[in-house]
Amino acid sequence: MTRFSLKKLLGRGGKAAPTIPSDLNITIRRQHRRSLMMRPIPGGFEVYIPRWMRPDNPTVTTFIAKSLDKFGNQAPPIPPTLTTREEITAMVNHWAAQMGLQPKRISFRDMTRKWGSCSSRDNITLSTRLTWVEPHLAEYVVVHELVHLRVFNHGKDFKDMMSQYMPDWKTREQTLHAIRF
Numbered sequence: 323m324t325r326f327s328l329k330k331l332l333g334r335g336g337k338a339a340p341t342i343p344s345d346l347n348i349t350i351r352r353q354h355r356r357s358l359m360m361r362p363i364p365g366g367f368e369v370y371i372p373r374w375m376r377p378d379n380p381t382v383t384t385f386i387a388k389s390l391d392k393f394g395n396q397a398p399p400i401p402p403t404l405t406t407r408e409e410i411t412a413m414v415n416h417w418a419a420q421m422g423l424q425p426k427r428i429s430f431r432d433m434t435r436k437w438g439s440c441s442s443r444d445n446i447t448l449s450t451r452l453t454w455v456e457p458h459l460a461e462y463v464v465v466h467e468l469v470h471l472r473v474f475n476h477g478k479d480f481k482d483m484m485s486q487y488m489p490d491w492k493t494r495e496q497t498l499h500a501i502r503f
């Protein structure tokens with residue numbers, strides 16, 4: 323998924339409708355879709371456009387201006403930080419040691435659909451949004467991704483290993499799944 327920041331596009335000399343407030347954080351994402359869609363996210367908006375469409379297409383800026391009108395030109399507030407990145411990184415190191423694992427790289431990315439992911443090359447990526455949830459929920463994601471370094475699916479082996487290290491993982495998972503930002 324390619325992301326474009328409206329601000330950057332404007333900076334490159336793109337023509338935007340003058341009604342778009344420049345302090346709003348608007349991200350444009352190209353997707354396999356036919357129509358344009360915009361949704362509020364904490365601190366800004368995400369705009370989804372068809373893959374073939376250029377983000378600086380006037381249709382996009384007109385659509386954004388219209389949609390912003392609908393949302394009252396106001397983005398939802400950014401939630402308070404409940405767990406810092408440093409705390410989450412410390413959790414990764416703590417649990418990796420407990421489990422005898424050595425992830426190659428830990429990075430944070432603004433992922434909106436997933437809390438975390440891991441690659442077959444032992445790299446763990448965590449959503450920056452984890453800083454908005456309580457430590458015990460962030461910890462669940464950390465352990466979940468670390469277990470994936472051993473087991474790539476969510477089958478029996480995965481569940482057994484989760485229960486071994488975090489007996490209440492199912493409760494944490496349910497709580498986390500109910501959270502939408």
Ligand SMILES: [Zn+2]
Binds near residue numbers: 466470476
């Ligand atoms: Zn998983």
